[in-house]
Amino acid sequence: MTTPTTPGPLPASHSLDLGGRTALVTGAAGGIGRACALRLAAAGAEVRAVDRDAEGLDALAAQGAGLAGSLEPLVLDLNDLEAAERAATGTDVLVNNAGLQLVRPIEEFPPEVFHTVLTVMLEAPFRLIRGALPHMYVQGWGRIVNISSVHGLRASAYKSAYVSAKHGLEGLSKTAALEGAPHGVTSNCVSPGYVRTPLVERQIADQAAAHGIPEERVLAEVLLKDSALKRLVEPDEVAEAVAYLCTPQASFITGTSLALDGGWTAH
8 A cells, every 4th residue: 555645735725805804713722723824814814823732823823924914813612602602703714613523332421522523523513504694694695604513424433422423514514505505604614534634643642442452553544545546645635725725716615514534425
């Protein structure tokens, strides 16, 4: 099997002007969220970068200095649902990205972790959308992009909470699309396969234990087993898909899921 490789330099970014727009990105301190926050700020948006990791947000703000837009760090735990809804007030572009993962068989899965995963990854996006929609409806324009996963479209063993949350997020996104259409608001999911992020890297040991194989075999035999392209997705690739959904050319795309899965769902 060919060793997975990273792609070469990405092509020029989609033309996108978000000057005067406010965006909110959750889980912005690292991985996909960081890439999305930087991409939207580069397009001129004033980005509310939400995460519970204060240090990571400070590093993000430093990295984004000099971009066309701005990055406003907002330390927030999405388990505080009331605060999450308030934070979304006045948002033009909402990117629901924050997530967490635990790999365990159902009979060993801690119920409190299942509850937390669904709170952060499904109930919090509902509250953020609920907080953002009034402003979007008044102005007749809004973009909701939910970072789902191939696990919002397909299931894998040992990920009951994550798969449940992502399947729910896909449904929530479609409902928001149907309700938002008369008001100029689109709602879509971007559903990547395994992305080169700390969230993926942290689960390798758990995957090895769950499947009874050495850690060095997890990437090829578990994570990339069903992918035609044998590499991880890069965060910048996901961010560019998010940016595209905010362009005028994507204004007729709503209620759907853009799979960046390397051919996983082609099976």
